[in-house]
Amino acid sequence: MIRINENYSKLKASYLFSDIAKRVSAFQQANPDNKLIKLGIGDVTKPLTPACLEAFHRAVDDMAAEETFRGYGPEQGYGFLREAIAANDFAARGCDISADEIFISDGSKCDTGNIQEIFSNDCVIAVPDPVYPVYVDTNVMAGRTGNWKDGRYEGLVYLESTNENGFVPEPSSEKADVIYLCFPNNPTGATATKAQLEAWVKYALDNDALILFDAAYEAFIRDDSIPHSIYEIEGARKCAIEFRSFSKTAGFTGTRCAFTVIPKECRGFTSSGERVELHAIWNRRHSTKFNGVSYPVQRAAEAVYSDQGKKEVKEIIDYYLNNARIIRSEMTSLGYTCYGGDNSPYIWIEAGMDSL
Numbered sequence: 001m002i003r004i005n006e007n008y009s010k011l012k013a014s015y016l017f018s019d020i021a022k023r024v025s026a027f028q029q030a031n032p033d034n035k036l037i038k039l040g041i042g043d044v045t046k047p048l049t050p051a052c053l054e055a056f057h058r059a060v061d062d063m064a065a066e067e068t069f070r071g072y073g074p075e076q077g078y079g080f081l082r083e084a085i086a087a088n089d090f091a092a093r094g095c096d097i098s099a100d101e102i103f104i105s106d107g108s109k110c111d112t113g114n115i116q117e118i119f120s121n122d123c124v125i126a127v128p129d130p131v132y133p134v135y136v137d138t139n140v141m142a143g144r145t146g147n148w149k150d151g152r153y154e155g156l157v158y159l160e161s162t163n164e165n166g167f168v169p170e171p172s173s174e175k176a177d178v179i180y181l182c183f184p185n186n187p188t189g190a191t192a193t194k195a196q197l198e199a200w201v202k203y204a205l206d207n208d209a210l211i212l213f214d215a216a217y218e219a220f221i222r223d224d225s226i227p228h229s230i231y232e233i234e235g236a237r238k239c240a241i242e243f244r245s246f247s248k249t250a251g252f253t254g255t256r257c258a259f260t261v262i263p264k265e266c267r268g269f270t271s272s273g274e275r276v277e278l279h280a281i282w283n284r285r286h287s288t289k290f291n292g293v294s295y296p297v298q299r300a301a302e303a304v305y306s307d308q309g310k311k312e313v314k315e316i317i318d319y320y321l322n323n324a325r326i327i328r329s330e331m332t333s334l335g336y337t338c339y340g341g342d343n344s345p346y347i348w349i350e351a352g353m354d355s356l
Contacts, residue, residue, distance in 0.1 A: 007143045010153070042186065042345065044251045046319065049312035052250055052300040059299035070295040075287045077104025077259065081298045084305040085259060089244065095231040101263050101279065103286055104293050104301075106256040108216045108245040112180075113138040114289075115212060115241065115260070118281045119178060119268070126157035126176035128169050130187055132214065135180040161188060167339065167348070168192050171203035179204065181230075182214040184221060188348040189324075189340015191226045197233045204239035208269060210278075211240040216258075219249040219317055221343045237263040241278065248320075248345065250304045250313050257293050257301045320345045 024038060048056065062068035076082070082099040090097035105111050113134045116125075125139050129152070136153065139145060146154025157176045159169035167190035168183075181200060183192040204211050213230040221228055230240045242261040246252035262279045269275055293301075303309045324341035331338050337350040 005141065005143075007141050010140050010145065010147055011137060012148060042248065044248060044253050044320075046251055046316050048251050048255065048300065049303075049309060049316065051303045051306055051309035051312055055303035056296050056300040059296035062299075063296065073292045073295055073298070075290050075292045076100075076283065077102065077293065078295070078298050081302045082259075084302050085244075088305045090229065090231065090261075093228060093232060095229050096237065097231055097261055097263065101261055103260045103262065103282065104298060105258050105260060105286075105290065106293055107247065108214060108243045108258045108260075109134055111243050111258065111260045112212065112214055114285075115282070116142055116144075116178075118278065118285055119210075120271075123177040124155075124157060124175060126159055126172060126174075126179040128161045128167075128181065128185070129158040130161060131180065132182055132186045135182075135212075161185075161190070163337075163339065163350075166190055168196050170196075171199055175207060176209055178210050178212060180212045180214070182216075184217040184344035185340075185346070186214075186217065187346055189342075189344035189346035190348075191221065191223070191343045193225070194227050194233065197227055197230060197236075201230070201233045201236050201239060205235055209239065210266075210268065211236070213240050213242045215242055216245040217248060217344055217346075218244065219313065220321060220345055222321070223343055226343060231261070231263075237265045238267060241266060246301050246304060249317070250301070250309075251316065252297075252301070255297055255300065257297050 024036065028034070028036065047053075063070065079099065081104055082102045085102050086097055086099040103111075112132075116138050121143055123144065125144055127135050136145075136156065139156070140153060145156050152158055157172055157174045159172055159179075161167040161169050167185060167188040179200065181192070183190065183197075185191070200211060203209065211230060215229060218228040227233065230236045230242050243258070244261070245258040246255075247258065260282070262282050264277060264279045266278045267275050268278050268281070304313055321341070324345050324347055327347050328338045328341040331347065331349055339348040339350075340346045
């Protein structure tokens with residue numbers, strides 16, 4: 001008898017963004033003359049920047065000549081991209097992250113979902129509410145939750161994110177082993193201060209817990225006092241994994257490139273309490289289940305860090321932030337209370353109803 005993973009039966013009927021896409025499609029079919037501005041899914045509308053596109057073309061040409069052709073690359077990513085990331089995203093901000101602690105992947109969605117594979121099924125998971133649905137759904141699939149009841153899954157620790165706390169939850173009195181944090185936040189647009197992140201790092205160190213820090217939108221931060229990385233916080237190398245993406249930063253939603261950072265000091269524990277390096281475990285998982293991002297895509301991503309690439313990417317992000325300001329201004333003028341949009345592309349609107 002072929003048994004299925006019955007944890008899938010706990011999931012709601014469809015993935016949130018698939019459901020949104022179906023509803024939009026149905027509306028368009030019923031109202032073909034209506035023009036829609038789609039605000040439900042965080043895709044991009046601007047193409048790859050000229051610097052990225054030129055690098056992409058050069059790398060494609062490399063694939064046409066025997067002396068420059070690339071077959072399977074290193075699963076962890078090519079050194080040229082990992083070194084550019086380490087220098088520009090971390091060393092430039094005073095963060096001690098080396099190139100070999102960076103894993104190139106095809107998306108933060110994949111990594112934030114797949115990372116839970118390396119943890120024991122009895123780990124207690126904490127998630128902010130509201131939150132990016134991948135964090136929850138993948139742990140439901142793995143069997144770390146009970147059933148869906150009264151709008152939440154039993155067995156998860158929900159961290160209340162409300163306008164009262166600025167949508168930045170404080171460490172919970174309930175013990176959690178793995179804590180998902182996302183700042184700037186999808187979907188509320190909230191950002192966390194250095195003091196707020198310090199409180200979470202202290203909690204993780206004091207409780208032998210781990211922070212999974214999704215920083216996919218860090219490039220939208222314009223306030224110099226707000227940390228771009230969890231590794232700007234002392235002690236975070238021991239208790240945090242960070243996820244980054246080129247999707248919103250440089251328009252790679254259809255090209256696919258991202259990275260995950262796992263410092264070699266970052267630790268987990270066996271059932272007997274033995275300390276182990278999570279870097280080595282993820283490297284084993286990554287090497288076994290992933291064949292790497294294509295060479296042309298990684299060359300295009302490397303171009304993000306060129307002087308021209310930085311200028312072009314900033315212009316695109318400024319464009320999206322201006323869109324956010326327009327949305328917030330218009331919705332506020334209509335009488336709605338809005339949050340976000342200052343250091344994030346997201347606007348969270350108090351509409352008096354559920355978002356679905």
